Amino acid sequence: MSGQDSEALAQQVRGPVLVPGDEEYEAETAGFQSGLRIRPAVAVGALDAEDVRAAVSFAASRSLPVRVHSTGHGRPAEAQGGMLISTRRMNEVRVDPERRTVWTGAGTRWEQVIEAAAPYGLAPLNGSAPHSGVIGYALGGGIGLLARTYGYTADHVRAIDLVTPDGTLRHVTAAQDADLFWALRGGRDGLGVVTGLETDLVPVPRLYGGALFYDAAAVSGELLTVYRDWTEGLTEELTSSLGFIVLPDIPQVPEPLRGRHVAQLRVAFTGDAAAGERLVAPMRAVGPPLIDTLREMPYTESPSIHSDPTDAHAYTGTNLMLDGLEVDAVRQFVEQAGHEAPVMCVVQLQHLGGALSRAPGDGVGNAVGHREARYSLSVLSGGEELDAPAAAAYHHKLGEPLEHRKVGRFLNFLFGESDADELRDAYEPETRRRLTEIRERYDPDGRFRTPITSLP
Known part of the structure; x- marks a missing residue:
């Protein structure tokens, strides 16, 4: 982009307009996912919806591709050239x-929504990482801490403010722009820039939750068998997952977990603590845990259930998404992801069903x-020395024995440079066809095209 163009854009928006070489450019284009850096020709730090509208209109006048991010937790869309609109300042x-x-x-x-809702005895349908952004998470589907009780976060989105690729600011609801409303909730990409959304809160001021940590080598076979049997008849009030990770032998890790391949049962139950204790009893019977953090807690402490990392890092x-839990195949997956x-x-096996199964x-x-x-079975590798292609190849190898149980993949759990087959698996063929038609209607020039929106 020429200096003259960037100056013209700066006169049309209130937020910063930055080009490569500017002092704040690197910070503006960086995200939580540090492994895939984006290098736009110009970055706009939008302050409000009018800034977004002006930036999108300017991009249309110059035929510039447009990408957008706020916290940058997800897979960064390629922006080698073109315009990046950063919405992180729009945090009302x-x-x-x-x-x-x-x-x-x-x-x-x-995390902002959790704190704002708590005084009213309400909670949002957030995921395990409260420092992630609302928009990408919710519109990508959202399998949260209370997912079996309330369903996908996308199911609870009521209205979306969106600047479409033609520079029009729209208020999108089920009653207005029904096709666009359908596509945004779960389709996420390629339809413009979301400037805000309205979503439901739920009456959950407290819950019974936390984690049980085990030595995976000692319990993995029995743990998976018990977990399968336990989850088959579980009430919808309880959402759970199993996590597996090899933890380093360093002082920052709690002493009982250092150097071990750790299995972690995570629980979020909306009933009372006594009922929660009774429900978890079969999992406790697997063996004495290395650490037990299960307790009644205010919802504001729910991030402690997973204690996801908060520092930016590279990952893929x-x-x-599985139609059932084949214990031997999952055990092999977990063991090969160990020492x-x-x-x-990092492996996560999440129990689905319940409200997630209902539209x-x-x-x-x-x-x-x-x-x-x-069930959902995910694997993630990270670290600043990450060899992402090698990690992705190994992830595919791990998953091969489970391909016959696969019904698809979940968009929000595809990190890094996912290949076309993975992205295609995020939707059923008819859904993908309808998404393509709607995207072509609203973005005929393909300025918001991303890898998943480009699939046939």
Whole structure:
């Protein structure tokens, strides 16, 4: 982009306009996912919806491709050239306790919503990492801490403010722009820049939750068998997952876990603590845990259940949505992701079903797919020395024995440079066809095209 063009753009927006070489350019284009840096010709730090509208209109006048991010937790869309719109400054939160809803700006993080909703005894349908952004998470589907009780976060999005590729600011609801509303909720990419959205809050002021940590080598076979049997009859009030990771032998790791391949049962139960204890009893019977953090807690402490890392880092990962839990195959997956793996692997096996299996009852539905899946199995590798192609190849090798149980993949759990087959698996063929038609209608010039929107 020429200096004259960037100066013209700076006169049309209130936020910063930055080009390569500017002092703040690197910080503006960086995200939580540090392994895939983007190098736009110009970055716009939008302050409000009008800034976004002006930036999109300017890009249209210059035929520039447009990409957008706020916290940058997901897979960065390629922006080698073109325009990047950063929405991280648009972080307003407005709670409506009577309607049990919250309106969030495009740069809002879930931790802000958790704190804003808590005084009213309400909670959002956030995921395990409260420092991630609301928009990408919710519109990618969102399998949260309370997923089996309330379903996908996308099912609870009520309204979306969106600047479409032609520079028009739209208020999108089920009653207005029903096709666009359907596509945004679960389709996420390629339809413009979201400037804010309204979503439901739920009456969950506290929960029974936490984690049980085990030595994976000692319990992995029995743990997986018990977990499969336990989850088959589990109430929808309880959402759980198993995590597996080899932890380093360093002082920052709690002494009982150092150097071990650790298995971690994570639990979030909306009933009372006594009922929670009874429900978890079969999992406790697997053996004495190395650490036990299960307790009753205010919802504001729910991030402690997973204790996800908060520092930016490089990572890549993939996911399989499964129609059932084949214990021997999953055990092999977990063991090969342990001490002998050529790359560090974090594995998560998540119980699905419950409300996740039911479409939203708003008469419009959404693009979230594979609701018949009963479990999600994900693997992620990270670190600043990460060899992402080698890690991705190993992830594929791990998943091969489970391909026959795969019903698809989950968009929000595809990190790094996912290949076309992985991205295609995020949707059923008819959903993908309808998404393509809607995207072509609103973005005929392909300025918001990303790898997943380019699939046939």
